[in-house]
Amino acid sequence: MKTVTTATPVDFDTFGDYGSYMTKPRGEAFERPAYPFRERIGSQRFPAESGRYHIYASYACPWAHRSLIVRKLKGLEDAVSVGIVDPIRDGRGWAFREGEGHGPDTVGHFALLREAYEASEPGYDGHISVPVLWDTHTRRIVSNNFPDITIDLNECFNAWATKAIDLYPESMRSEIDDLNRRIYATVNNGVYRCGFAPSQEAYDNAVAALFTTLDDLEERLSTRRYLLGDRITEADVRLWVTLARFDIVYATHFKTNVRRLVDYPNLWGYTRDLYSLPAFRETTDFDHIKRHYYVTHGALNPKRIVPAGPVTDFDAPHDRARLSEHDPHAQVISPRQGG
Secondary structure, eight states, X not given: OOOXXXXXXXXXXXXXXXXXXXXXXXXXXXXXXXXXXXXXXXXXXXXXXXXXXEEEEOSSOHHHHHHHHHHHHHTOTTTSEXXXXXXXXXXXXXXXXXXXTBOOOSSSOOSBTHHHHHHHSTTOOSOOOSOEEEETTTTEEEEOOHHHHHHHHHHXXXXXXXXXXXXXXXXXXXXXXXXXXXXXXXXXXXXXXXXXXXXXXXXXXXXXXXHHHXXXXXXXXXXXXBTTBSXXXXXXXXXXXXXXXXXXXXXXXXXXXXXXXXXXXXXXXXXXXXXXXXXHHTTOOHHHHHHHHXXXXXXXXXXXXXXXXXXXXXXXXXXXXXXXXXXXXXXXXXXXXXX
């Protein structure tokens, strides 16, 4: 039996901050780093199997949070396992430590997530990101490309899914893809383009695009319960992870303070509506989220002080049900029929 090890405590004095890839020459816009592992489930090399694959994730990271939500929406808890990293990372990147909501890696037996990357590609010196879809049979990374991971969770494991929901129905894919492209560019990645803008011009462009999209989504959600009507889709998952972090982190930490989420009645009600579902609520850890951003990003918050507020009530009543002819929540609690 392999010994389970954990990383040594976070040490910014010795290892510095993680994220030098975010430092761009003045005047250039922030660009997300490349994600080099892009294999897909369902290929000959990586067939869909229950119990074979493991997700390394962080409750703090919005890109990883998507995978946790989709896994739970589909009812794949017994088919695909999960390991949670420490939300605080120094220059060594994501790590496994004992703590509230995270712990040692009992699957790959790594102390640092970097070790999983190096096991997959010896000498790897690129970005260490979550989520990671790990193959326990070959002991290598299948994918760290977050858009592919959620699609594969939705599409490839239906034989073991306990819920009937389809987040990416074929008849709606074109519209979902169009929404996802805009939401990614201006909202999901848009908040990072604001926070890590290297110049006033870059910030001004990013914040204008962000709030133009939020204004449009506010109008869209005035007549639809979810982005595409009465059913929850992959587009909702992608948008929600940014909205959930908006007021508690992005509005201050990333300077996206033109308006708060609570200033948008429809977007805020929509956020609370989805939060009422176990797949969203039970994968959301606001403590991990706040500590990750405010402690990890030393360039933006040199003293690493975590603010006490804002006080935001995600459990407050909403009136989103008035926009549905039937109960769309039934799609996320209905058991899957047959094989």
